[in-house]
Amino acid sequence: MLVGASQETGSVGHAVLTNLLREADRFELHAVNPHKLVIPGAHCHTGIQTVPPGPALAVIAIPARLVPDVLRKLAAKGIGLAVIISAGLGKTTEPGQEMLRVAREAGIRIIGPNCLGIILPHMGINASFASHDAPAGELALLSQSGAIASAMVEWAAPHGVGFSAILSIGDMAQTGFDELLELLAADPQTRAILIYMEGLDDGRAFVKAARAVTAIKPVIVLKAGRGTVAGRAALSHTGALAGSWEVYRAAFHEAGIVTASSLDALFDAAAMLDDVPELPGERLAIVTNGGGAGVLALDAMEVTSAPLAELSDDTVSRLDAVLPPGWSRANPVDIIGDAGSARYRAAMEAVLADDGVDAVLAMNCPTGLLMPGEAARAVADAAGSVPRKKPVIACWLGDANRASSHEVLGAARIPEFSTPAQAIRAFGYATAARWARVQILPDGASAPDVDAIVRGDAIIDAVLADNRHLLSEIEAKGLLAAFGIPVVSTQFAATAELAEQACTELPAPYAIKIVSPDITHKSDFGGVVLGLADAAAVRQAARAMAKRIATRFPEARIEGFAIQPMIRRKAAHELFAGIACDPSFGPVILFGAGGTAIEVIDDKSIALPPVHLERAKQLIGETRIARLLSGYRNVPATDQTAVAEVIAALSNIALALPRIAELDINPLIADADGVVALDARVVLRK
């Protein structure tokens, strides 16, 4: 049923009607408009009342203020699903709230509002105002932008890419990515899913739903708005992350979703997954009639880091027999520019038969000697003739070329690209989707013991009771220690004299730091003194420090001093580990290079908890400083397991103590002998 059907060209109601009419013989189409319409192929009504009960789907393209009332009438007809194209029904608007209330009461599921509509090509339903129809196929598209969905529809047909569903979800007032992902996971016609996303309200629900899907089908996402970092002021630097692209990327990783870098990349991924939703392996062989094109493919592989297949001696001998002398005798296989059909086919067959090859990229550079269509035929024949079927990807350079090879390759389900970079990028997405699937996260997480949670909660209770949200350094370290994170033992002393006494508990030499709720970056105000030889020096330094800060920052409340033994480790690294909270994904775990230059160095990786030991090691590997941690020259390798244990412990803290808003350990000192947290800051939620 279409509510708001129109015969006025250029109107949304007319565009949707035109699309629906195209295959209206496959279902019963009821068109509703207060004016009496006559439309061949549709039953016309001036009101919903006259529509007979039964329609499964209603499409609504009418002014926003009329939508709630129409929904009420649809409920009476037993409608279960309404696609609301109309805009102006935001969550804060009155008709928007009314729309949701009616839908909830009537049990109507809403897609939209403010969307392009939905297209279900296998059922012949195009309930959208897209300018074209989409061919039936095995890809599903979920798009938060109608314009991008529409561009994808336009792009797909000439590229021979088909869809199981195109769902433009607009404002996601009721139905979001998570529900639709669950639906698509179960849909047998969908073999891979593409997503265009602008933002999420409930990131956790999305990750959970996506995880279930990516275990069985590849999911590729294009996230728009990467540059717009939520620049809100933050007490600690972790806070600035909130809502940023980096958190989304971590969440996609966690969910097994592959990230496309641009719309072009999403198109390439679509072309690939449409024909090859699943790869048997990732060792790629390249067969080309142009050496330059082969080199460009290798250059592109540097980025995706997919392994180049190594040809067996057997295959090289087979190729020797069919190729002219002077061929490359290795992968990429350059069959030389004067290659004809027979040489293409023989080379492809030899390479496809190699057990060390999982997939083959066949390339064709235009020459005046062999028609591109003939080359395509030879490649398609070879792909069809080998006993064990392997994916073949085609790169036919030049667009004019493409037209003549298109039909042959399309029929053989060989995805086709027009440049080496596109082909390799698309293959990269397929391998990434494969990795996301085969990578099983170990569940060997060491859950925190109850005692740790009780001790952590007690510290937090005391701080809140004191009407504070910032833990003192000593409280913060106590919390870390409860969860098994090694901390440097620290004593609190209210006065310089007590600081001197505190030294009897600790080994010399000493470091002292100011304890003040008002000073965030202690060293900036002379609030840190290192390398004090004995207790007397500590007393003197504490006095001088109190005086200094009173001058430089008179408003600061000074509570006392933290005294700790100097940690001297030769060739130790200063790391950082922490917890931040994202508005849509909740707590995230951070790791990276630490020290006072942390913001400037900006070397970090992010994961969503739970972070088990193995995932923590991956997280370490994603940073630049990981290269230093592996040891070099005469610096031995750092104990990375000890570092990973700290990250896993932070994951436990994040999950067990939800009242924590931000937690920074900086620096976390690490070397071959293990780790120790020198300083920590913990901020509680307001």
Add this chain to the structure above:
Amino acid sequence: MLVGASQETGSVGHAVLTNLLREADRFELHAVNPHKLVIPGAHCHTGIQTVPPGPALAVIAIPARLVPDVLRKLAAKGIGLAVIISAGLGKTTEPGQEMLRVAREAGIRIIGPNCLGIILPHMGINASFASHDAPAGELALLSQSGAIASAMVEWAAPHGVGFSAILSIGDMAQTGFDELLELLAADPQTRAILIYMEGLDDGRAFVKAARAVTAIKPVIVLKAGRGTVAGRAALSHTGALAGSWEVYRAAFHEAGIVTASSLDALFDAAAMLDDVPELPGERLAIVTNGGGAGVLALDAMEVTSAPLAELSDDTVSRLDAVLPPGWSRANPVDIIGDAGSARYRAAMEAVLADDGVDAVLAMNCPTGLLMPGEAARAVADAAGSVPRKKPVIACWLGDANRASSHEVLGAARIPEFSTPAQAIRAFGYATAARWARVQILPDGASAPDVDAIVRGDAIIDAVLADNRHLLSEIEAKGLLAAFGIPVVSTQFAATAELAEQACTELPAPYAIKIVSPDITHKSDFGGVVLGLADAAAVRQAARAMAKRIATRFPEARIEGFAIQPMIRRKAAHELFAGIACDPSFGPVILFGAGGTAIEVIDDKSIALPPVHLERAKQLIGETRIARLLSGYRNVPATDQTAVAEVIAALSNIALALPRIAELDINPLIADADGVVALDARVVLRK
């Protein structure tokens, strides 16, 4: 004249003949083949003897061994230019050498051998075996790969891109990039130049020729083979750079050449430069009927870092009058999905009239409401109507869309792209070419005084006389000091006792290092001891060191010890600066993060000398460590001028002392007070 013309389909001689015949009415075509041919439109000969004197150009497509003899006969006919398509004429082959000899004696200029041929569309000459003809236009293409040239020809026609010349240069036996660049610089029909490059023999000549061209025309290069770093063993780590992509990139920068990252990118650049060879400025405004597409364009701009234009209040008011309420009221200008022709045109006119806008990206997302061709017409009309003409770039999403807008936009010389990333990337290349042109390198280089060169040469003479190629640390520092680079004063002592005595010349505390021609990484063998309080400690440490090294590395010849005062600078940075030699570009200057982890950190930038002070500052800015050098928290900014002076001094050394093969300063200690070279290694050419 075509030597090796053929009527056998699938042969090179036939393909070239077919291409030449297409416009043979514009010139006299002589076809030579030992068998008697009859070709309408061509004069046929069974030998060169019967060809009348006069042809300007000979195309040769015959077996390699026959080429030298044919060249001799062509010389007799007064031929000046021969395009040799035949392969198998490499520099080390006998016919290849003979070919060069004959050409030299006869004064024939050779293009090729082993190439696709040349296409000069304005003259109607297609002397190639490309599968299509190229339309006439203003772009020139120089390609080292026939396959890539051929792909470019295929791609160009459907995209409406035309060429002034397509030159496939193959093996470059005689004519290389530099001669052809000089030719194209002077060619009035060429407004921009594209290059596909695999490698260079004489990098310096290329840079010199390119510099002269880029001052007047944009040059874009796609360099293949980026991943294949020449992995030769090197005495110091700078040696590993030789022939690497990084040196090419530095050379391109020096020459004002813009680098394309892939063949796709080269295509995009071609489409852009074909219509817009020159930009008046780089402030870009975006007008779109789809918000999502606008966001994707912004995401792409994060990579190119082109500035987004800021709309004037006046423009915003003008747009308020023509756009529906709720438009973005800022750049990008979202004219909303239901925009019609009139709204497109009005919005474009308002934005184009803004003095703060240098160029406009017009975007169209497909909708069922407005035909893409109509939107294109509105944009083209707006572009033509404003009094001060500004470049307009189009992004019409979806390929189906493109077909209908193509003609309108092409006629208006508006370059057209099908995704936001492509459009922004292409605009980025145009702005980069503009920057390469407007950026005038200051010539305020302080040339080294003659005294410095004399002193440097004397040190080198002494080392070579001693039959060595590695300078001692003290010699190396003497050389640096001669060129004005601050070094830490260092004394040499042959024995532990002499080391103790040497301390009287230097302020305490001390550091000592082993002096041995066999030990490259001193600290790995315990050959460095720091923080020695007095002369006695130096003696003890020197003894212990000699003993330790005798155990760990018994073969090492120990000459003595280098003693220097400890340099203690709080919060100083360890930098690196050096000279390496590239086989095709000669000396290159390096700068980056230093210290013992230098290879692991891998943070460096490269330039070709001469490196003036301003360029040295750019070089610093290209590294990651530059962010630390600008200061942060309580660490003051480093004296970057002092660092730049060291780099400029190295450039002087590289040019004045060509006998140096490699020079490393590591670490170069730098802070707010200046710089000092703590250690240096200099290796001379063998």
